[in-house]
Amino acid sequence: MAKFNAVLKGTRAREPVTFTTLTGQEIGCDLRILVGEDFDHILADAAKRTKELGGEADENDPQYGYQIDVFTAARACTDPESPLDKPEPFFASAAELRENLDPDRIRLIAAQHRVFQDRVAPRPAGLSAEDFMRVIIELDSTGEGEDHPFVTWRPRVQLSFVRILAKQWLSSLTPKSPPGTSEDAPH
The missing domain is CATH 3.30.2220 (rbstp2171)
Known part of the structure; x- marks a missing residue:
């Protein structure tokens, strides 16, 4: 060889x-x-x-x-x-x-x-659902001004995280009840 x-x-x-x-x-x-x-x-x-x-x-x-x-x-x-x-x-x-x-x-x-x-020269391109949830919990417990490993992640992993976060956010903005149901009625 x-x-x-x-x-x-x-x-x-x-x-x-x-x-x-x-x-x-x-x-x-x-x-x-x-x-x-x-x-x-x-x-x-x-x-x-x-x-x-x-x-x-x-x-x-x-x-x-x-x-x-x-x-x-x-x-x-x-x-x-x-x-x-x-x-x-x-x-x-x-x-x-x-x-x-x-x-x-x-x-x-x-x-x-x-x-x-x-x-x-790619490395792992994204996060699994389990990894995503683990990171969310870690970010939530990171103190103000403390760095999180996010800043050291490869660009592909950062982008994967942001995409998942954006999808979750958009999903949370979508109405869950059909129009005209009690949730839409004035209170």
């Missing part, structure tokens, strides 16, 4: 994405799939930058979360004209990204990358 390093890995998947600059100009680049080594660099760079700004490399520090998004976007955005087998970065650096885009745009690019990464 061949060792992993002898297996043809091929080129990483890429997907075009567009966003607007601060002047409203629409530009595009490719997002590429990131591997474990990329994430190692992202986390190390985000921790270093957060500490430079006086924060802590802790998942509860919003600055750290933002820096993870900055370095993810900087690493994932690829020049769409670069060869598939030799992708070139779209941004010269994370600093260039921070200097030219606002936090909302940076977070949007990072979120688009998470969705793309999840779609190409």
Whole structure:
């Protein structure tokens, strides 16, 4: 059996994405799939930058979360004209990204990358009815200001949860009694 390093890995998947600059100009680049080594660099760079700004490399520090998004976007955005087998970065650096885009745009690019990464390398896509009810109970018992694991779930699982919640909500708004019955009569 061949060792992993002898297996043809091929080129990483890429997907075009567009966003607007601060002047409203629409530009595009490719997002590429990131591997474990990329994430190692992202986390190390985000921790270093957060500490430079006086924060802590802790998942509860919003600055750290933002820096993870900055370095993810900087690493994932690829020049769409670069060869598939030799992708070139779209941004010269994370600093260039921070200097030219606002936090909302940076977070949007990072979120688009998470969705793309999840779609190409999927994990469980949803919640069972039992899992959904367990999560509802956990959310109900989570104190104000406390984080819930929801924020760390894969995008597909978050979307599954929100869809189930929306269906439940819409179902609760639907009248249960036929028109003209005692529930509809004025009190």
